[in-house]
Amino acid sequence: MSGHHLALRQFVVKVHTRCDLACDHCYVYEHADQSWQQKPKVVPPETITRIAERIAEHARRRSLSEVSVILHGGEPLLAGPERLDEIITILTDQINPAATLRVKIHTNAVLLSERYLKVFEKHAVQIGISLDGDREANDRHRRYANGRSSYDLVVKSIGLLQRNNPDLFSGILCTIDTKNDPIRVYESLLRLNPPKIDFLLPHATWEEPPPRQSQTDYADWLSAIYDRWEKDERPVRIRLFDSIIRTTYGESSLSEAIGVEPSSLVVIDTDGSYEQVDSLKVAFDGAPATGLDVFRNTLDEVAGHPGINARQNGIAGLSAECQACPVVSSCGGGLYPHRFRANSFDNPSVYCADLFKLISHVREATLMQAHQVPRKTIESFATGFGGDAEVRSLTESQASIRRMLLSDIGSADPETLRTLDSLEELSPGMTDTVFAHPYVRVWAVDCLRGKALVGHLRNITAAVAFRAGARLKTRAEVKDGAIHLPTVGTLVTDRTDGSIEIDGGQVRLLDGDREWRPVRTLTSGGHTVVLEDADPYRDCHQWPVAGRLSSDELARWQESFDAAWRLIEADYPEYLPGLRAGLTTIVPLRPDPAGGDVSSAARHAFGSVAAALPADPATFALLLIHEFQHVKLGAILDLFDLYDQNDHRRFYAPWRPDPRPLEGLLQGTYAHIAVADFWRRRRHVEPDPAHHEFARWRAQTAEAIETLAGSGALTELGADFVARMRDTLTPWLAEELPPDVEKQARVAAEAHLEAFQSQL
Amino acid sequence: MNHTGTEITSAILNLHNEPLSAVAKCSDRELAGMRGRIIGETSLTVAAFQASI
Numbered sequence: 001m002s003g004h005h006l007a008l009r010q011f012v013v014k015v016h017t018r019c020d021l022a023c024d025h026c027y028v029y030e031h032a033d034q035s036w037q038q039k040p041k042v043v044p045p046e047t048i049t050r051i052a053e054r055i056a057e058h059a060r061r062r063s064l065s066e067v068s069v070i071l072h073g074g075e076p077l078l079a080g081p082e083r084l085d086e087i088i089t090i091l092t093d094q095i096n097p098a099a100t101l102r103v104k105i106h107t108n109a110v111l112l113s114e115r116y117l118k119v120f121e122k123h124a125v126q127i128g129i130s131l132d133g134d135r136e137a138n139d140r141h142r143r144y145a146n147g148r149s150s151y152d153l154v155v156k157s158i159g160l161l162q163r164n165n166p167d168l169f170s171g172i173l174c175t176i177d178t179k180n181d182p183i184r185v186y187e188s189l190l191r192l193n194p195p196k197i198d199f200l201l202p203h204a205t206w207e208e209p210p211p212r213q214s215q216t217d218y219a220d221w222l223s224a225i226y227d228r229w230e231k232d233e234r235p236v237r238i239r240l241f242d243s244i245i246r247t248t249y250g251e252s253s254l255s256e257a258i259g260v261e262p263s264s265l266v267v268i269d270t271d272g273s274y275e276q277v278d279s280l281k282v283a284f285d286g287a288p289a290t291g292l293d294v295f296r297n298t299l300d301e302v303a304g305h306p307g308i309n310a311r312q313n314g315i316a317g318l319s320a321e322c323q324a325c326p327v328v329s330s331c332g333g334g335l336y337p338h339r340f341r342a343n344s345f346d347n348p349s350v351y352c353a354d355l356f357k358l359i360s361h362v363r364e365a366t367l368m369q370a371h372q373v374p375r376k377t378i379e380s381f382a383t384g385f386g387g388d389a390e391v392r393s394l395t396e397s398q399a400s401i402r403r404m405l406l407s408d409i410g411s412a413d414p415e416t417l418r419t420l421d422s423l424e425e426l427s428p429g430m431t432d433t434v435f436a437h438p439y440v441r442v443w444a445v446d447c448l449r450g451k452a453l454v455g456h457l458r459n460i461t462a463a464v465a466f467r468a469g470a471r472l473k474t475r476a477e478v479k480d481g482a483i484h485l486p487t488v489g490t491l492v493t494d495r496t497d498g499s500i501e502i503d504g505g506q507v508r509l510l511d512g513d514r515e516w517r518p519v520r521t522l523t524s525g526g527h528t529v530v531l532e533d534a535d536p537y538r539d540c541h542q543w544p545v546a547g548r549l550s551s552d553e554l555a556r557w558q559e560s561f562d563a564a565w566r567l568i569e570a571d572y573p574e575y576l577p578g579l580r581a582g583l584t585t586i587v588p589l590r591p592d593p594a595g596g597d598v599s600s601a602a603r604h605a606f607g608s609v610a611a612a613l614p615a616d617p618a619t620f621a622l623l624l625i626h627e628f629q630h631v632k633l634g635a636i637l638d639l640f641d642l643y644d645q646n647d648h649r650r651f652y653a654p655w656r657p658d659p660r661p662l663e664g665l666l667q668g669t670y671a672h673i674a675v676a677d678f679w680r681r682r683r684h685v686e687p688d689p690a691h692h693e694f695a696r697w698r699a700q701t702a703e704a705i706e707t708l709a710g711s712g713a714l715t716e717l718g719a720d721f722v723a724r725m726r727d728t729l730t731p732w733l734a735e736e737l738p739p740d741v742e743k744q745a746r747v748a749a750e751a752h753l754e755a756f757q758s759q760l
Numbered sequence: 761m762n763h764t765g766t767e768i769t770s771a772i773l774n775l776h777n778e779p780l781s782a783v784a785k786c787s788d789r790e791l792a793g794m795r796g797r798i799i800g801e802t803s804l805t806v807a808a809f810q811a812s813i
């Protein structure tokens with residue numbers, strides 16, 4: 001189904017190997033690799049057909065929804081408009097049935113004319129144009145072989161593009177020369193009104209260092225533009241700066257030049273040979289070659305090539321110096337070819353000092369910082385556990401998420417937002433206590449998706465005022481005959497007007513009192529959770545929620561919770577600190593009519609577990625441990641990408657009849673580590689069914705871990721996470737069980753797989 | 761910036777000491793990634809291609 005390597009999504013297709021300019025900084029002609037001289041000038045139709053078939057084949061195998069092809073050269077316009085039309089038509093016809101194809105072209109634009117634009121308009125081709133600044137800056141390098149300037153022609157072409165097809169203009173690529181004045185370059189490019197500017201460091205290696213006057217003149221040059229760009233309120237997207245800002249906030253980079261994202265790019269030459277990143281040409285003659293080509297080799301094989309893999313290993317694939325660098329998550333060691341020294345890429349970039357200074361400068365200038373999580377914390381969760389400090393770090397980031405959501409919603413009700421701010425000043429911490437109620441985020445997400453009303457923000461504000469002992473008159477949301485104040489209680493009313501007054505810890509309807517039901521709790525071993533049977537937004541689980549509990553029912557819940565908690569204290573103490581730090585709420589569900597156990601956790605309800613009253617304390621303990629695994633992993637997935645979100649494949653899950661998407665498989669596997677552990681330790685108390693359950697869950701979990709590890713879709717962090725899950729499980733696989741139990745588990749697993757396969 | 765090789769930068773901005781109205785004033789650009797991640801479809805954007813011609 002898939003290889004073990006990340007999918008390729010970007011294909012730089014060389015359509016013409018020659019160029020009409022003779023720029024002295026160009027890596028194709030002016031650097032070490034001279035292999036272009038042996039390739040066909042223009043890509044032949046049979047080669048482009050094969051290229052297109054290979055991309056379509058890869059897209060199908062990897063279930064890619066979108067791929068991009070960048071037409072490149074040499075100068076791709078030299079192929080002529082008819083030939084380009086033919087090339088793009090072949091690509092589109094072959095690839096589009098498999099995945100959406102986006103076509104881009106990178107050109108010097110001197111030949112760009114209406115005839116070309118018609119072709120690009122027909123195929124919606126995005127056009128990137130190279131220009132190094134004003135006339136003086138551009139003419140420093142970008143000239144014809146006879147020394148003639150290309151500036152006027154390029155500017156004229158950009159004008160034509162802006163007039164005829166502004167939507168197709170993707171931006172300007174500007175190679176830096178620090179002899180040019182940075183502000184003049186910036187201003188002259190800005191005048192051309194591009195949607196985006198990409199500043200490129202000249203190609204260089206440690207063997208052939210870039211021209212420079214000082215240690216960090218590239219950083220100083222770029223910082224001058226950065227400061228001006230911020231002062232101008234970022235009038236244009238500048239990819240390098242955007243990438244530094246994004247990576248500072250934990251998002252992916254937008255450029256291969258920096259960042260630690262795995263490269264998904266491969267270059268295909270006019271003879272159909274696959275190459276690694278093209279700018280490797282600066283390193284040595286033949287550096288980009290893979291020895292593979294479209295006629296003999298699939299893109300899955302290319303994805304497994306060591307040269308491509310070397311750029312897919314994230315931070316772990318970098319030099320020791322880069323791995324220990326404080327800005328590595330933004331820098332990623334710089335562009336791969338720039339690291340070349342003495343036959344090795346295991347070095348920082350030749351631009352290291354510049355990158356460090358520029359990234360530090362941008363980070364200092366941007367206001368907000370992202371949550372940083374110690375690697376050890378994630379590793380601790382990955383083993384299946386995670387204690388007090390670990391869960392508290394998740395709690396803090398959840399608080400940030402809720403602040404973002406509530407402030408977004410507050411823009412529709414600024415007055416309430418102001419009230420919340422003043423309540424926060426009055427009684428610091430109270431807002432967070434109320435916001436931390438799991439169903440506040442559930443409502444907020446629904447609200448921002450247009451599925452719930454803004455009015456509940458006033459109920460939340462009233463709850464904060466109540467807890468802060470403040471006075472407040474507001475018009476709260478009435479839902480299903482009640483005004484619910486999260487974490488505080490519910491006012492039952494038959495009115496639709498929710499005007500209420502909060503004063504001194506009392507809630508009153510302005511037109512007379514109705515029944516007030518304070519929130520109820522369950523307690524055991526010094527830990528208290530809210531028994532949530534009233535919040536109107538709690539109904540987000542896959543099972544229907546129960547209504548308000550009678551006092552008898554509440555007593556049964558309390559008794560069962562207490563017994564379950566004591567069992568966890570006695571037999572499962574490793575899970576206790578995490579539960580204490582993070583489990584805040586239990587939502588009663590309706591019992592399963594078929595008599596089974598039902599329980600659930602919801603991605604947006606951090607801290608909450610929902611369940612129908614379990615039959616016995618052991619079952620209750622098991623479901624608390626099991627569901628809380630989902631709670632922890634959901635919060636980790638809020639913070640980090642453990643797998644490629646664009647991978648929509650479904651995988652066999654040994655405990656389900658249907659194939660599961662990656663998140664489902666990961667969630668199930670993570671929870672079942674704890675389930676296997678539960679039964680593993682329970683064998684001394686109730687060998688039957690504990691032996692059987694342990695045999696079954698450890699086998700299923702082990703199998704799912706290997707499916708995840710072999711999916712080819714895990715990020716660097718995800719692969720490490722799954723490897724640690726495996727480390728926890730592996731010793732359990734060696735634990736002895738009665739032989740008949742082992743056999744039954746094996747037979748059941750085989751039968752399950754067979755049943756699954758027979759329905760495919 | 762408290763980032764070392766032993767800490768990993770998450771995709772969630774640290775807003776938990778920011779007053780709500782201050783968060784509301786943050787530029788869309790800074791919050792966009794986080795917002796998309798929580799409310800919309802999340803997406804790991806794969807690094808785009810850089811080239812000089």
Ligand code: SF4
Binds near residue numbers: 322328348353
């Ligand atoms: S700044 Fe230098 S040491 Fe740090 S990651 Fe970049 S190239 Fe490596």
